[in-house]
Every structure is written in structure tokens, then in C-alpha cells.
Amino acid sequence: MKYYSTNQQSPLVDFREATIQGQAPDKGLYFPESIPQVDKDLLENIVAIPDEEIASRVIKPYVGNSIPDEKLLSIVKETLSFPIPLVKITGSISSLELFHGPTLAFKDIGARFMSRCLGYFLASESKKVTVLVATSGDTGGAVANGFLDVEGVEVVILYPSGKVSPVQEKQLTTLGRNIKALEIEGSFDDCQQLVKQAFADQDLRNQVFLTSANSINVARWLPQQFYYFLAWKQWENKSNPPVIAVPSGNFGNICAGILANASGLPAAHFIAACNANDIVTEYLQTGQYQPRPAVPTLSNAMDVGNPSNFVRILEIFHHQFPKLKSHLSSYRISDAETIDAISNIYRQFNYTADPHGAVGFLALQRYLAEHPEQKGYFLETAHPVKFPAAVERATGKPVNMPASLQSLMKEKKKSLFMKPDYDHLRSILRS
Ligand SMILES: *Cc1c(COP(=O)(O)O)cnc(C)c1O
Secondary structure (H helix, E strand, C coil): CCEEECCCCCCCECHHHHHHHCCCCCCCCEEECCCCCCCHHHHHCHHHCCHHHHHHHHHHHHHCCCCCHHHHHHHHHHHCCCCCCEEECCCCEEEEECCCCCCCECHHHHHHHHHHHHHHHHHCCCCCEEEEEECCCHHHHHHHHHHCCCCCEEEEEEEECCCCCHHHHHHHHCCCCCEEEEEECCCHHHHHHHHHHHHHCHHHHHHCEEECCCCCCHHHHHHHHHHHHHHHHHCCCCCCCCEEEEECCCCHHHHHHHHHHHCCCCCCEEEEEECCCCHHHHHHHHCCCCCCCCCCCCCHHHCCCCCCCHHHHHHHCCCCHHHHHHHEEEEECCHHHHHHHHHHHHHHHCCCCCHHHHHHHHHHHHHHHHCCCCCEEEEECECHHHCHHHHHHHHCCCCCCCHHHHHHCCCCCCCEEECCCHHHHHHHHHC
16 A cells, blocks of 8 residues: 655655654645455454454555564554443444543554554664654653553653643653653643644754654554444444544544545444534535634643644545535534533433543534434543543532552653743754
């Protein structure tokens, strides 16, 4: 499989090169030259096929010969070393729980897969790579955890001081070893700005090999297809495929689902569940794509004003607006509606949703109200304990902390507190 850049100005690369580079040199996103079709046997007999076999058969055409089959299977096994249950909430709505991994959010799956691929590619080279990321919360923890002790990789994470939740901060600052956390006295935008400056600094990049670990990277984006297939395996009524609602920020997650669907996975429809950052909701209504600065909300992992993966969705539909509209709907859910939804889901169905999952639930409920013959699931993208303030406000009850977190919360934070000063960041990256 070859990958081209969505900006069309960079040479084709294979999976290995796309993973190591992250973003294409022309600043476009890598996209597969063709969308492989999953074989009939996989779909017809999915219930009897082990999870890791499903996943490796889905990802194999994308990886090509970059990784030997046996190694790929072991990477996939390690990626999926925790359960991903589809849990019934109402008669027509289920929750695909993606929060049972080590950092309690769906980003664990992409980060674990990517870190192992990168580790494999670097093992045969003397090259050292620095993974540089800015995080508004969940990415940092997942990347830190995924890359811990991976040979040849140093990780530098920038996060805004006082603006991530206590659990999120512990997840990205307590590991140490090859993980360095920089606590920036500023906003997420300041962190992102510093990272962009580093990637644009050719002089620095001649000395240090930088790559990113956000969903722009194909090795983080593509494995997100796994759980859509694992949900299909668990879906009861195979003659009535699900409507799938995805709480969306940078649109990597939903785009992976749409890609899975384009390669044969049955799905009735996709719903991009958005908060006040409703650029895509608006686009689907008006046909105008107008990015604007993000506004803060309770579902803060979705506070994105210009979703980078949206271009990949356009690519899947060959930039044909009517085709896109027939597969994808979008709803905008406010903070007040989010709190109400968490509260109602708890009172009526005895289920605790996090703010992101609640946005997904409500968007799905709205769609199903107009399509009563259908059923669906939403992606529960994070454990409610990662967002305790909103959840406790809505349910009136403290969120139970999983045992793994109780010990994590006692560990000591190790971070370097600094002003958003590029020269300082540069000297850290060079050392
Ligand atoms: C990152 C994140 C999202 C948004 O996912 P995208 O792939 O960026 O659309 C949603 N919910 C949670 C909890 C997240 O961490």
C-alpha cells in the first residue's frame, strides 16, 4: 500500500515512511492510494473469529510488507489487551466502551499501535526519534503510556498548566524515563503554537528527528478501525446494521469508522456528535467550511476549531457533498444539554456517561427519534472519572475511581514548569 499526501505535492510513501514522518512534507495528510475491501468470510463469520485476528486482517493491507505477519499479530495483540464491550443502555442505544485501556480513553488504542510500529521500525536503524506533542488532556497520557520505554524514542509532551484534569495530569507527568512533561504557563493554543514552531524550524530538524503522535499519523489513525469491527462482532441484529454516533473533535475517530464502512463494514449511518465547536455541523447544513478559534466546553477533548482529519473524510467521498451528506449527519450539543444528558442517562438507565459520551448519546437519540426503525451505538470515548467535576455536578454522586487510578494519584508529578518561550523549548529538544 502506498500513501499520497492530500496536498498532492509530496512523493508517495509506504506505511513505514508515513509512520516515521507523521505529516507529509507538503503539510498534507497521508491517505491510502486505494481503500482495501475486507473479505466476505471476515464479515460473515466475524462472531467466531478472535479479536486479534479480526484486527490484523483489517490492518494488514494498510501495513503491506512493512511489518512481518507474526510481528504485526503480536503488535495487534498488545494493542487490544483490554476489553471493548458493547453495552446496552436503552432498547435502541448501546455504548461502545473504549475506556478500559491504561489511560482510560480511546486514544490508548491508536497510541499503543503506533508506538509499537515506530519501535519496530527504529529497531533496525540507529536513528533516534523525538515524539513531540501538545495535549489538551487525553493525548498526552495515551502517548506517554504507549511510548514508555520504547527504544530509540524520546517523548516530549507540552500541556497547559492548570487546564488539564488532575487524573490527566498524573497520567502524563508520573512516568519519567523517556517521557518528559513540560508544564506550560499558558493555554493549549500556546502549547500547540510552540510545537508548530519546532516543526517549522529546519535548523532544529536537521539536528533532531521530530515526529508527531496525533491522529494525523496513519499509525494512530488506521487502527481506530479495529473497534468498529469489534462492535459489529457484538451487534445482535446483523440484518439491521447500527447507526454509529462518534463524539468528534479532530475527526480522526469518526473518519476511521467511515473508512471501515467504505471497506465493507456494515453501518446504517454515521453521526458526528459535536459540542459548541460545530464547524462540521454547519458545513453539512450550508456546504460552507469555515474554521474558527475553538471555544472551551465541558467536553474539552472536542474543542477543535479546524478539525485536521476532516480532509480525509472528504477524500473518502471524493469531495462529493451529496454523497457525504447521505452517509453523515451532525448535531451540535450545548454544555447545558450535556449536563442534562449525563443526569438523564444516570437517572433513567443507571449508566454513568462522561461528557463526551453524553454528547454522542444525545446526538444519536435525536437522529433515532426521526428514524425509529433503526438502532445504534455511541462511542464512550473516556471513563467518567477523567471528568469528575461535570459528572458529579450532573449525577450528584462522586465517580468511583478504578483501583489502578488510586495508586496513580499517589505518585509524584515530575514536570518542568516553563513560560511559553520557544528558545527554551528548542534548547530542551536539542539536549
Ligand atoms: C480525543 C477525544 C475525542 C475526539 O476524538 P477525535 O478523533 O479528535 O475526533 C473525543 N472524546 C475524547 C474523550 C477524546 O479524548
